[in-house]
Amino acid sequence: MRIDIVTIFPAFFDVLGVSLLGKARSSGLLDVRVHDLRDWTHDRHRTVDDTPYGGGAGMVMKPEPWAEALDAIVADAARRPTIVFPSPAGEVFTQTTARELSGHQHLVFGCGRYEGIDERVFDYATMLGDVRLVSLGDYVLNGGEVAAMAMIEAIGRLVPGVVGNPDSLVEESHEDGLLEYPSYTKPALWRGREVPPVLLSGNHGAVDAWRRQQQLERTRDRRPDLLG
Ligand code: ADE
Numbered sequence: 001m002r003i004d005i006v007t008i009f010p011a012f013f014d015v016l017g018v019s020l021l022g023k024a025r026s027s028g029l030l031d032v033r034v035h036d037l038r039d040w041t042h043d044r045h046r047t048v049d050d051t052p053y054g055g056g057a058g059m060v061m062k063p064e065p066w067a068e069a070l071d072a073i074v075a076d077a078a079r080r081p082t083i084v085f086p087s088p089a090g091e092v093f094t095q096t097t098a099r100e101l102s103g104h105q106h107l108v109f110g111c112g113r114y115e116g117i118d119e120r121v122f123d124y125a126t127m128l129g130d131v132r133l134v135s136l137g138d139y140v141l142n143g144g145e146v147a148a149m150a151m152i153e154a155i156g157r158l159v160p161g162v163v164g165n166p167d168s169l170v171e172e173s174h175e176d177g178l179l180e181y182p183s184y185t186k187p188a189l190w191r192g193r194e195v196p197p198v199l200l201s202g203n204h205g206a207v208d209a210w211r212r213q214q215q216l217e218r219t220r221d222r223r224p225d226l227l228g
Contacts, residue, residue, distance in 0.1 A: 001104070001159050002031040003152060004073045004081075006066070007111040008048055010034045012145040021153060024162040032152075037061075040068035049114050058115035066110065066121045073108055074128045081106035083129040084151065085122065086144030090133030093151055095174035097134065101151075102158035109152070111144035177226060179218045181211035 005013055013034045016022065024030040038046040041064075049059035074081065082104045091097070101107060108129065110117070125131045136147040157163050173180040184195040198210045219226050 002106045004108045005034045006069045008037050010036050021156050029161050037065050040065040061117040063118040063121050081108045081129040083108045083125045083131045085110045085133050086147035087133045088135050088140050090135040093134050098154040101155045109148040111148050113143040178215040181214040
C-alpha cells in the first residue's frame, strides 16, 4: 500500500518510523511518503494561508499549493488514489472505515490547519481521486495531522503482513461490533487480586462462553450505542 501525506508539519509523522508500522515501511509493505505543503509555494515566505472571504476569525489554507501538491502526487501514481482530508466536518472514522480503506492501493492524506482549506480544493481533488472527508470524532483538533496518524495506524495494521499474528486482529474491540473481553497473565494472584477462575479451568468451551458474556456486559455498560 502506498500512503502520501501532505502537511505543513512533516515532523508529526516521524513516529511512523517506529514500532509495527516502522517495520512495515522498512520491509516495503507500506510505502509512506511525507510531503511538506510549503514545497509547492513560490513566494519568499512560503505562504500557505490567507484571510477568509466574507470575514471571520482565523486563516484559510490557500488553494494553489494544495492543487500543485496533489497534481505532483498523482503524476507518479499507478492508479487513481483515495484522497482523505481529515476534518471534524467529515464522516466519522470507525473500524469499518479502517477495514475498507485498508483494501485501497493508494491513500493520500491532506492535513489542513487553521480554519480549514479553501473549499474548492475538495472539488478539484475529485478530478484526481476519490475524495473522503473523515473525522476522528466529535471534537476539534488543531489540524489534521494527529487524526491522519490515528487513521494510518488503524488502516496500516489491517494491511496483510503488517501485524505478525493475524489472529490478534480478529479478537479485538470493534471487530465483531462488541468491545473486547478482559485479558490476564501470570501471576494468578497479584496484590490480592485473582484471575477469574474459569480462565484457569482448561475448559475451552467455558472460557469462550465467559469471554462472550464479558464482551456483552462491557458493551452494554460502556457503549450501549453499539448494541443498536
Ligand atoms: N481536524 C481537526 N479536528 C479533527 C477531527 N476531529 N477529525 C479529523 N480531523 C480533524
